[in-house]
Amino acid sequence: MLLNNIFETHKIAFMKKLVLPLIFALATLPGLADAACYASYKAKRDNPLKLHFGVAEVSDSQCTKAAAAKALSPRLEKAGWHLLSIVAMIPKDKLGEVKADAGDYFLRY
Structure with missing residues (x-):
């Protein structure tokens, strides 16, 4: 016991x-x-010149334009794209408004 x-x-x-x-x-x-954040961005490729607009998910700690650029740039570079700019930080509830604009580049990178 x-x-x-x-x-x-x-x-x-x-x-x-x-x-x-x-x-x-x-x-x-x-x-x-x-805990995620979304950034819309513009990117380019050279020879021949190609441009695209996209939306990417970044972590909540990267939810500023500068931090999102730092996080997103290497992802795009791996695919042969160069980040031109972060256009805006997008709240989750507004993603539907930019999905059509981003097309194939919506949450791709």
């Missing part, structure tokens, strides 16, 4: 120290997944 009592005490301590924080962390992850 004494061993059962000690086991129960350790089980409760384990729950408090490890399991409950883990459950809390997992419960907050879906909220972190929604």
Whole structure:
């Protein structure tokens, strides 16, 4: 009986120290997944000259024009595009308004 009592005490301590924080962390992850921001941008390719307008998702911590440019430029460069400018930061509820304008470049990069 004494061993059962000690086991129960350790089980409760384990729950408090490890399991409950883990459950809390997992419960907050879906909220972190929604922490995104969207940037509309202009990009170009040379030889022959091609231009495109697009919309890209960046993290919430990159939700300024300068930070979005820094994050988006390498993505575009990998595909052979050069970022010309970040046009605007777009709230999630306004994405539908620019989807048609971005066409194939909507959330592509």
